[in-house]
Amino acid sequence: MTSRHILDRLTSAVVRTLAFAVVLFALALAVGLYVKSRPVLYTHSLMQLLCTSAWRPRQGEFGFLPFIAGSIAVTSVAMIIAVPLSLLSAVYLAEYAPTRVRESLKPIIDLLAALPSVIFGIWGVVAIVPVVKQLGQWCGRPTTGYTVLAAGLVLAVMVLPLIISVTMDVLTAVPREAREAGLALGATRWETTRHIVLKCAAPGIVAAIILAVSRAWGETMAVLMVAGNVTRLPRSLFDPAYPLPALIANNYGEMMSIPRYDAALMFAALLLLVLVTVFNLGAQLLLFRVSRRWQ
Amino acid sequence: MSDVLTASDTPHVRAENFSVFYGAMEAVRKVTLDISRGNVTAIIGPSGCGKSTFLRAINRMNDLIPACRTAGRLLFDGWHIYDPQVDVVALRQRIGMVFQKPNPFPKSIFDNVAYGPRLRGCTRRNELAEIVERSLVRAALWDEVKDRLHENALRLSGGQQQRLCIARALAVDPEILLMDEPTSALDPRATTRIEDLIGELRGSYTIIIVTHNMQQAARVSDYTAFFYEGDLIEYGATTELFSRPRSKQTEDYITGRFG
Ligand SMILES: Nc1ncnc2c1ncn2[C@@H]1O[C@H](COP(=O)(O)OP(=O)(O)O)[C@@H](O)[C@H]1O
Numbered sequence: 194m195t196s197r198h199i200l201d202r203l204t205s206a207v208v209r210t211l212a213f214a215v216v217l218f219a220l221a222l223a224v225g226l227y228v229k230s231r232p233v234l235y236t237h238s239l240m241q242l243l244c245t246s247a248w249r250p251r252q253g254e255f256g257f258l259p260f261i262a263g264s265i266a267v268t269s270v271a272m273i274i275a276v277p278l279s280l281l282s283a284v285y286l287a288e289y290a291p292t293r294v295r296e297s298l299k300p301i302i303d304l305l306a307a308l309p310s311v312i313f314g315i316w317g318v319v320a321i322v323p324v325v326k327q328l329g330q331w332c333g334r335p336t337t338g339y340t341v342l343a344a345g346l347v348l349a350v351m352v353l354p355l356i357i358s359v360t361m362d363v364l365t366a367v368p369r370e371a372r373e374a375g376l377a378l379g380a381t382r383w384e385t386t387r388h389i390v391l392k393c394a395a396p397g398i399v400a401a402i403i404l405a406v407s408r409a410w411g412e413t414m415a416v417l418m419v420a421g422n423v424t425r426l427p428r429s430l431f432d433p434a435y436p437l438p439a440l441i442a443n444n445y446g447e448m449m450s451i452p453r454y455d456a457a458l459m460f461a462a463l464l465l466l467v468l469v470t471v472f473n474l475g476a477q478l479l480l481f482r483v484s485r486r487w488q
Numbered sequence: 489m490s491d492v493l494t495a496s497d498t499p500h501v502r503a504e505n506f507s508v509f510y511g512a513m514e515a516v517r518k519v520t521l522d523i524s525r526g527n528v529t530a531i532i533g534p535s536g537c538g539k540s541t542f543l544r545a546i547n548r549m550n551d552l553i554p555a556c557r558t559a560g561r562l563l564f565d566g567w568h569i570y571d572p573q574v575d576v577v578a579l580r581q582r583i584g585m586v587f588q589k590p591n592p593f594p595k596s597i598f599d600n601v602a603y604g605p606r607l608r609g610c611t612r613r614n615e616l617a618e619i620v621e622r623s624l625v626r627a628a629l630w631d632e633v634k635d636r637l638h639e640n641a642l643r644l645s646g647g648q649q650q651r652l653c654i655a656r657a658l659a660v661d662p663e664i665l666l667m668d669e670p671t672s673a674l675d676p677r678a679t680t681r682i683e684d685l686i687g688e689l690r691g692s693y694t695i696i697i698v699t700h701n702m703q704q705a706a707r708v709s710d711y712t713a714f715f716y717e718g719d720l721i722e723y724g725a726t727t728e729l730f731s732r733p734r735s736k737q738t739e740d741y742i743t744g745r746f747g
Pocket residue numbers: 510515533534535536537538539540541542553
């Protein structure tokens with residue numbers, strides 16, 4: 194065996210081990226969280242934990258519904274705002290904008306996508322919360338401004354550059370031949386974009402959205418600063434919310450004398466992990482189904 | 489051959505001192521030639537000599553390249569192709585194109601062929617079915633795909649994909665078919681099928697085919713244009729050009745001394 198063969202085998206062994214280790218680590222994390230949350234799982238049924246809204250740790254009542262609903266509400270609002278806006282921006286930048294505009298904006302967008310989330314949080318407190326407060330007054334819904342809407346807006350602005358950046362890369366990667374095929378048949382630019390480019394790019398765009406949902410779902414700091422953090426089921430955009438990550442970040446390490454409180458927080462973390470995993474797997478499966486129809 | 493030429497004396501495409509620039513680089517230099525109606529015209533020459541650039545100027549595919557400019561005149565049926573008033577979309581429906589690499593859409597065979605007619609507002613199911621069948625028959629693909637029109641076009645072989653692309657181009661009833669090395673990505677058998685097909689389409693369409701394969705030019709074309717470094721060196725009836733080249737450069741090229 195030559196040294197090149199040895200190196201080849203060694204490399205593939207190392208890569209395989211690393212990939213395996215990553216999977217193992219994620220599993221270990223889930224198992225660890227499960228073990229730590231067992232005290233609360235012994236005393237409460239899953240039904241009680243997931244589907245009730247009473248959160249009175251001192252009385253031993255742990256209903257996670259407000260937090261789950263808060264997380265879902267905040268993430269959904271963010272996506273409803275961010276997805277259409279960012280897709281349109283990405284299409285404009287990748288397909289229509291002059292090269293100069295595209296090339297000067299791309300690095301800025303990439304930078305925004307990498308900004309620490311606390312900056313978005315501060316911006317939310319300073320700029321978004323007062324606007325939402327004003328808006329609530331106009332709509333006859335007086336609020337402090339710390340609401341589902343504020344958190345959704347901040348998250349939307351946070352994931353916007355992420356979706357734009359990934360989608361731009363995906364659109365740019367669509368081969369020129371695909372575009373030319375449409376144009377040569379007398380399709381307009383917009384028709385070519387809509388029928389052909391977006392279709393070729395669809396799997397990548399879905400991947401970008403999955404990434405954004407996961408980021409919004411797990412975002413802690415920016416949300417915690419503007420969501421209001423009130424343990425109540427949010428019923429409108431102008432209600433405060435208390436998403437799961439904020440619950441953990443705000444309370445972990447405090448009030449640990451309350452029995453099963455830390456187990457409940459571990460359970461919240463487990464929930465966060467399981468839900469984001471289920472969402473990712475579901476989306477991947479959907480993507481696989483859709484793309485297999487066209488393979 | 490010559491009867492078609494006399495049937496209509498305006499050339500289908502005419503270039504007069506026509507140049508194409510990429511930035512400052514003149515990729516096609518002051519070319520003057522007439523392409524006659526209903527014939528197959530081959531464009532040959534070593535790679536990088538401006539064949540594709542010239543071909544893509546005819547349906548304004550070069551518009552996609554920001555740095556690309558033209559000078560001189562290029563006429564289609566007597567109309568200025570580069571007139572700012574020209575509706576490029578309509579122009580491209582009358583001048584179809586087949587590319588080097590087969591590029592079917594990631595859609596079904598039916599939807600590929602129906603794409604152009606649908607763009608023009610044809611939505612009636614039986615009308616579309618009729619156009620799709622007619623186009624596939626003309627592209628000599630119907631018998632192979634008639635039982636699986638709703639399968640993904642990407643499952644076809646390379647040669648079938650290329651014939652599908654020809655069918656797709658024919659479905660919008662173009663007058664001219666531009667082909668840029670349509671067989672260079674195909675195996676010899678698939679190549680023969682495409683060449684036979686070009687023979688069958690001759691007369692119904694004006695075909696302009698770029699090829700780096702001289703045997704192919706000799707087999708399929710009525711007229712041949714030899715380009716070299718952006719210049720049109722020689723242009724004439726294919727049999728003439730291959731048997732009695734007037735220019736030394738043409739002779740060197742077709743005898744395989746360079747290129
Ligand atoms: N998009 C482009 N931008 C700049 N230069 C180009 C572009 N496309 C082709 N060229 C240049 O123009 C010349 C002719 O190219 P092309 O028409 O593709 O040649 P051929 O098809 O005969 O091989 C080559 O020198 C090539 O490098």
